[in-house]
Amino acid sequence: MAQAQALATNPTSNITPDKVREGIDLEINGRQFRHTGDADMPLLWYLRDVLRLTGTKYSSDHGLGGADLVLVNNKAVSAITLPVHELADKKVTTVEGLAADDGKLHPLQQAFVDENAIGCGYCTPGWLIAGVDLLNRHPQPSDNDIEQLPNLCRCGCQTRVRRAIKRAAAAISGGHA
Incomplete structure (x- = not known):
């Protein structure tokens, strides 16, 4: 009983924290x-x-x-x-x-929705990342720039992806797609 009371008054007396892991x-x-x-x-x-x-x-x-x-x-x-x-x-x-902290989609994410550039969805995250990288390097990418992306799509969404990337480029530059 005395031991329980001692722990109740000073519960950390026998506790040694683990060191921070490397x-x-x-x-x-x-x-x-x-x-x-x-x-x-x-x-x-x-x-x-x-x-x-x-x-x-x-x-x-x-x-x-x-x-x-x-x-x-x-x-x-x-x-x-x-x-x-x-x-x-x-x-x-x-x-x-990619989306803002308030949940607002990145312009390329929104363009993918607007252009229906999502087939089965498996390749979509990679297209989005590659597209953001491309737009960072080439704010107004050509068809050839887009065709050089390493992404593969088995659903046949490449044409819609191209339109989405161009729509996002226009939105980012202040134009309309």
Whole structure:
């Protein structure tokens, strides 16, 4: 009984906090995370299996097809080919991070909706990431610029994707699509 009373008055007397785990500090979609697991884990699996950000898709072990694209410091890269240890001090944006904090869609996301550029949806996150990267580099992309994107679509949405990217370019520049 005396021991229970002593713990009740000073419950932390025997508690020693764990030291902070060594790890890799990451910024993903504006939030801070610490990865304490395998430093060679591909970013794709960290996003999907640890953070449950499942928008980024698996397309191949070599990043072919574009479904696994994310932005790293605003440049599109394959998440399956990028180990987590290469991301310290870099900003990662996934498709989940494209919309504004208030929920307003990125102009390219809105253009995809407006142009009905979503088929089955599997490739859509990769198209969005590749499209944002393209619009950052080429504010008024040509058809050839769009055709150079690495994305594959089995549903045949490429024509609508092209229109969506051009619509977003017009919206971003203040014009109308």
